[in-house]
Amino acid sequence: MKLRNRVLGLIAVAALSFGAASCGDPDEKKASEPVAATLVLDYLPNGVHAGVYRAVAAGYYEDEGIDLKVITPTSTADTLRLIAAGKADFGFADSIDITIQIDAGLDAAAIMPVTQRPSGGLITIESEGIGTPAGLEGKTVGLTGVPSDEAVFETIVEDAGGDPDTVRKVTIGFNGVQALKAGRIDAFTGYIPADATAIEASGQPTRSFAFDEFGGPGYPGLVAFSTRARINEDPELVQAFVAATARGYLDALERPDLAVEDLVRSTEGVDPGLARQTFDAYVPLIGDPDLIGQFDEADLEELSSFLVKEKLIEEPVGPERFAPLRFDAG
Secondary structure (H helix, E strand, O other), rough: OHHHHHHHHHHHHHHHHHHOOOOOOOHHHOOOOOOEEEEEEOOOHHHHHHHHHHHHHHOOOHHHHEEEEEEEEHHHHHHHHHHHHOOOEEEEEEEHHHHHHHHOOOOEEEEOOOOOOOEEEEEEEEOOOOOHHHHHOOOOEEEEOOHHHHHHHHHHHHHHHOHHHHHHHHHHOOOHHHHHHHHOOEEEEHHHHHHHHHHHHHHEEEEEEEHHOOOOOOOOOOOEEEEEEHHHOOHHHHHHHHHHHHHHHHHHOHHHHHHHHHHHHHOOOOOOOHHHHHHHHHHHHOOHHHHHHOOOOOHHHHHHHHHHOOOOOOOOHHHHHOOOOOOOOO
16 A cells, blocks of 8 residues: 555645646546557567556556557657657657757656666676676677667776777667677677576576666666656646556566566567566666656766766756656655
């Protein structure tokens, strides 16, 4: 009950933050037609999305008056474009991508963290014998081509005492798992809970170097976002989406088997065993259940400072601009 009550409290605080009017009588809300809304994921459905599919299956979005459609993008860039163009209401993306969009003058704004820590880092196969990131000197590392990848790679190697300039870099898109398993590269930048888990599931032990453990900031990696225009236009819809999504992730943490089952049943081509392993790997990044839906201002400021230092953004992006829909962490 403590966690359920906290979600309700978060939404109450959000309503005060926006100065929104009361949602009205609950019976009247249930009797009204649900509002159609779209959520575009950040990538192919996997364990980190179990909370969303749990919320859908349990009817939590319907309880909040939302008829939610979940869409799988062809690339992370598609998610950002769809939200920016107003063709979808909500999206999932990395905080770095959102901050870069804001710096570029776009209207993106985060509404809740899905994970409290970043999931990115460098991944290699244990048999390569690379004990630290500095051991990548003279070897080949695959990057996706996303601008922030270069900064992640250089930060990790430099923090371990290595020289990034001695590492051969190749652009491989999102084919890091396949390229590493095929021996075309020695390591790659990827999402450790998803990519390293997939490699491990194929029988190859991995060694990973997490970004926030090797010089990088500890920031909310995956966030739900929208635009300021959409938030100001319909704050009640945003609050309802956050409430239902938070409730789904609370369920997923308490009943992971059920949440993963909902994920697998609602999607195609998701391996049940791998989905559960991936979700379990994401649990430490989702963090304390009592903090679901809340941003830490210090973490957001640390991320902004890092991106300015790495010349990925020109000016700092303050927490109040990054996440205008705020929650009381008390």
